[in-house]
Amino acid sequence: MATQFYDRLSNDLTQLLESGINSDVSIEVNEEEVPLVNIYKVHSIILQFRSPYFKKKCDEITFNENHVKVLKLPNISVKVFNVIIKYIYSGKISLEKLENSIIFDLLIASNELELDELVEHLQSHFVNNNASWLYLHAKLFWGPEIVNEEEVPLVNIYKVHSIILQFRSPYFKKKCDEITFNENHVKVLKLPNISVKVFNVIIKYIYSGKISLEKLENSIIFDLLIASNELELDELVEHLQSHFVNNNASCRNTSKIQNQFWEHVYSWLRLNFAQVYRTSYQVKNFIIIQDFCNDVITKYPNTIFESENFHSLPEDALVSILKQDDLQLEESKIWEYVIEWGKAKNPMLPNNLDKWTSDNFLSLKKELKGCLPYIRFFSFSNEDVVEKIYPYQQLLEHQLFSDITIKFIAPNKPISSTVLPPRNILNTTLPTRITPIPNEYALMGSRDGFDIKTIYNICDKVSKIIIILKVNGTGEILGGYNPLERHTIENFPRSLEFCFGSALRLIGNLKTEKRCCKKIADYCKPWEIESRFSVEEYEVFKISPKK
Template sequence: MTTKFYDRLSNDLTQLLENPIDHNVIIEVGEAPINQIFKAHSYILQSRSTYFKKRFNETLFNVKKLKIPNISVKVFNSIIKYIYGGTISLEKLESSIIFDLLIASFELDLDELVEHLQTHLVTNNASWLKLNFAQVIQKSYHKNFEIIQNFCNNIIAKNPDTIFESENLNSLPEDVLISIIKLDDLQLEEDKIWDYVIQWGRARNPNVPANLNEWTSDNFLTLKTTLKNCFPHIRYFNISSEQIIEKFYPYQQLFEPKLWSDINIKLLSHNKPISSTILPPRKIISSNLPTRTIRIPSNIISNEHALEILSWICRKETPYTESNPYEFKLLVRGSRDGFDVKNIYEICDKVSNTVIVLKVEGTGEIIGGYNPLEIRNNINRKYFYSKDSFVFSLKTENLKNSIISRVKDFNRAIYYYSSMQYLDFGSALNLRDNLKAQKNSYYGILNYEKPIHSNEDVFSVEEFEIFKISPLK
């Protein structure tokens, strides 16, 4: 039997890192002014990472000097401790730092750490992954990121509009798009998948005419070349004859002659054999699959946040999880319409059932409130009655669970004072003046059940948005 003294070994090697006797490597990490020098030992680094082994083979000096500007000091500090001591502590790290740590670990060929960090993020930081879905999907489509990819694919398969109706579709790398359209359980009609693939391809070739009738043979050849790796994953023989005529015929020059012939044979005689590969139909969960779901037009909150807010509005005991029965119509966005409270009164005058969300400057907090009443411009110093208003603080990487605080003094639920640029939810959330330029807004505790913030701090915002909430028709 072999006795393994790993704890002592880890501690001794960590001490060697903290007091780098006989070091022969100097690593400059980060970019000035936030950079730092680490002193290390080449034998330890290259025995733990093929990245360093390759780098050291490129350097012939006795003392090797490396620069790694694309990894932050905070991230590399965790990595070097893992390399020396085999330990990693994630409890006090923000989700964004853990994700950066994952990307850096991949770049440094630390496969064991890559797997561990993926599992940790999916298990403990799923909300952050969903909120930052575009960033995650852009950076994580590598063969070593199978755990994160499965997480993303599961979301996309069930909610394809997450990516196909987003502004990020056209910027997806080809391998990411292919991995998505290969999914057997992608809950999207095949003709719509075709539409999105064509949209992606046309976006890659902005010089082709917008009007298809003006296309030349060269235009079709250009698009065919762009999409050649995507086409094998379209399930051509699972599209109705009507959709073939509507969607395929305008683009028939994109098809290889044999495939185009087989599509037409199947169109005319469904049972006649063909030589082209027939992919199986996708596993659609419901035959009544809606053609599209509602995507929240927000730069602050995720669909998950929106469903949580809707659950509070409807006072549901079981929260909404996927199906969104309401529309979020964007009325005001600070970066678009200005940050003065007076703009809220002017744009939203006589509009009821609104939700305001605010991203607090410097902390990343997402706070806000639901106002069922009409917003009233030219009303000065007056409280209004409501039994249904509430304020909230939403779950983020720094807040494990969302907080909702409902009104308890119904007569003092909402306070309007437009000429002074005051808009208050009782005294629980008080919006003042220019929300971005001035740090005059503040949290309170009166008139609502509980505070949504531990301190009655003043704050300014990085961004804010107001939505009109309406049932889908």
């Protein structure tokens, strides 16, 4: 094993530098702020071996009458060159006592002198320790100009540094390699798809490694996610996905002001859910958001199926939904949505199905080719087979339709088609009571009617009332409890409301009018229902002491 004496070697070469013995190169460096020149007597053999820049210069310059080659470095200060020449001779550098401005000048000079090892070290040092300083002083230095254009005819120009951009972003690394310098020795990059608001956040993150999302609207955060992915900022992309998912997945036990904020968050995501979901499939890195959206759709399918943007959903996104075993929607309803999606992709198809030709069915079949294998046809009721499958039988392979017919007529007869298992739909039906409880105050919508007057007439001046209701269309279960007596108010029946504090309000005809509402902050999951809803079924009970 070889014995290493690097420290002794470094010290000896440092002494050689300080002594100037047998030097054959004179480097002239301008003193800062004074018209003096500092001269360094150094050795060409050391310079050429350590720096490609000095190798070229030493080859170009001839000896003077004193057999010395004179090099001038007008763009490098004495403070900076003191550090560089010691590094060249000793292989050591200490940055602890240097100001950030000197370290930055040192980085620029090292790059000019082609000291690649030192350049890489200084970049790492800056990014890890002093990047925020770079951002604050960006306008003091030359670098690539990043031009950001919004819809307004103004252009925001960011004067930044190629060495930082390339070190932090593979996208900028490629762009800086592709683009040439202009007459001002500046590389100009244009980012027409990124807004100023978004890029302000990104450039601060690139320089400082910090980001604050608290005061940003969800729309800006989503645009920030798209832009970060475009610029290949993988760490930021993962963080933004996690933030987006975690802050939209569940309710918070917060103050009134914070509740209003979270209601706004949920509202934005509901309104833009289809866009978010579609984007998660168009961008390969958005796996976290994709999984989150799939989980939401599985539990609350109307979030996507009833969206006005449902028809623009990519095929692979729709197929992903159809693969979900826990999708909480009847198979016949899923089939209707799939047919609707396919028709939207073929707007030339006749509206009247009776006028369809074989070519029309073939066109729709081709559009639904990726979706059909994931429809659970054998989970349809007999009535739905007749009403919803038979009219579109030409979309199915002959053997599959034949087997569906056989199952419809003779359920126990074996078939050759693959039978997908039925979906695991949770039973949200209100449980049937085995032993009816005799109670003069018990009410049931399907038995007693859904008009709010009915509840008023029975429950007036009655305390300790519980109501349980099933939301129409989603199957969600809501409830309320009032321990106090309720008295008919003077303007009744003009005021047709039955309230449980500010959390739950029942208005008008619960079944036919979509006027009931609930306060999102008082219920845990924002995806359960829309802000206004109608009721499929309800029951009202009076709590009585146990005898």
